[in-house]
Amino acid sequence: MIFAVLAVMFMASPMANAQDVKVDKMPTFQNGGLLDFAKWAMSNVKYPEEAINQDIIGKVLVEFVVEEDGSVSSVKTLQSPSEILSAEAERVVKSSPKWEAGEHNGQKVKVKMVIPFAFAKEK
Secondary structure, three states, X not given: OEEEEEOOOOEEEEXXXXXXXXXXXXXXXXXXXXXXXXXXXXXXXXXXXXXXXXXXXXXXXXXXXXXXXXXXXXXXXXXXXXXXXHHHHHHXXXXXXXXXXXXXOOEEEOEEEEEEEEEEEOO
16 A cells, blocks of 8 residues: 655744744644644645655655745755655645734734655555
């Protein structure tokens, strides 16, 4: 059996300028939380056939920004065993519906998020 899993470990930090900015309210996904995003992403990720054929497995860390308007931008891979898996993880994140933006002192702020995708084959 072949599967891709979006782990429920998330890292997030506000986009800092000259000063350290705290986020009072983290971004939320479709009126839910990060687990809701994980469920959505898991239903949209497809283990690339080329990666399956080449026995490529491993964790892909994808960084992105939730903008003030809730859109996702600046999607990039931080760590990956393969460009093939990176491309699939990035595709899923880029196709994300809008989020509810994070806030600091009642103002919407950009928040940088990092999520891991784990691609594995069951033996």
